[in-house]
Amino acid sequence: MLDIRRIPPTALLGIIITALYILVAIFTPWIAPYSDTAVVGDVWAPGSAAHWLGTDNLGRDLLTRLLYGARITLFIAALATALSFTLGASLGFTAAVVGGWFDELLSRFIDLIMSIPTLIFALVVLSVLPADTLILILVMGILDSTRVFRISRAVAVDINVMDFVEAAKLRGEGKLWIIFREILPNALSPLVAELGLRFIFAILFLSALSFLGLGVQPPASDWGGMVKENKDGIVFGVPAALLPAAAISILAISVNLVADWILNRTTDLKGGRGNA
């Protein structure tokens, strides 16, 4: 069983910080000192006792905006990751199990989508779709599912030829049984590490889109949007835009630390040289 003392300190730090972010995102309305839309001070006021981190480009409390930003950013990124995993893994497993022309067709189509850089493709699609959070989640999830597809297909192809799967096929189990009862449990550990990486990618991707003005629409703001709102202050020496960017970075580093550890752990379990 997992012993907390055996977790390396870097991974433990990652877990604690990630958990803190999630708690903040859940309990934002109770811990935020102000309303996220209320103008409570001067524009870009420096930090003070009333406003610990100062105010933003419209005079809203920056700490409050950051807390609400955590909520929006994590919420959208989590939904997009969930979508990309459900879609990518189910298609990937199905392609591996069914094989034949279905696998070929799907794989080539995924290759085609992946031959366009994700950000460019998202920009192209968002230029005609309405600016809406649901659409944003769909676009992010679908585009990112291509990567999950490749990984889960690769993993499933390996598992599909193992003896216990052959046995299941011979005793006449259906494709759904093979996918959910034979392949999924055995593909879980590499996919969990990938989950962390995809989540980080979703956060960075969402931030980039919002920074470019095509993600979350004002007055609500995720961290990328906050950077966009406050970026003009930087040339006057107002570091307000750096704070949400730093918030993203700290979260991304933490999740990466955890994902690295899981990755090493699963390769260690398999007898591989995970730390080499």
Next chain:
Amino acid sequence: MKSPLLKLVAQRVGLSVILLFAVSLLIFVGTQILPGDVAQSILGQSATPEAVANLRESLGLNQPAYLRYLEWLGGLLTGHLGNALSNGLPIGPELWQRLKNTLFLAFWAAAISVPLSTVLGLIAVRHKNGFIDKMISATTLLTISLPDFFIGYLLIYFVAVKLGWFTSVSTVFDGMPFLQRMNAIVLPATALTLVVLAQMMRMTRAAILNVMQSAYVETAQLKGLSQFEIIWHHAFPNSIAPIINVIMLNLAYLVVGVVVIEVIFVYPGMGQYLVDHVAKRDVPVVQDCGLIFAAVYIGLNMLADIFAILSNPRLRHPK
């Protein structure tokens, strides 16, 4: 010429051309057939049906989709990129100018990052698991976790604003003296370099380490060559192919990174052009820019594969 090499390269080029056509179709479908009428979204939800119908007519939206696709593709192949919706001007000259600016920026970022990352990667292998190696893996973690705009704004905040070196806005224009132009792109080129450097370094390190585990390197070690000799004469020549592959893939990554960096530094390149016109819902510009970005990306990936084929000595001699 019955060289298998030539055949492989030709196959790879052919594949890329097919891929590019498929991508153009995908971009076209993505912008034309998705729910949401282009004319409606340009005019907004409050537009009268007559206005929408007029705009549809003038955009040629009443023609069947395959005709519009062929028209667009034909125009692209003959160098006519169409007119922008937002100002009615031809897209070609503007796009060409912006593409030149983007390539200029990307070229200098590559000129710094490629040699630097190769040398640092070699050093990391030389001191494997030592202090420098640890530093390199720590910076890798940092740069894959930092959003591109954080790196950009940190540079602006500390270098341009606090130290007062260089300007935060990278204006370039036609006929600008070379040195002045170089001065303008120092910060964006640095930011781009930082974005790709760690990743390139890490992959270079992995490529050389992979070679270092082979039998002939062990032989070299056993006959008492110095670590440097082994890396320089035995490991490096054999890892050139994977390293070139890494470099090409990262240059492809640079093409995407350039979009955000250009917006940060208000650099008049193609990324900024694309983003501006996505916000204006100017579909013809978005299609053209999207396809050119995809073409550069596919082209670099193709070059990576071709270099890999060319540098594989086993393929050089017909059996």
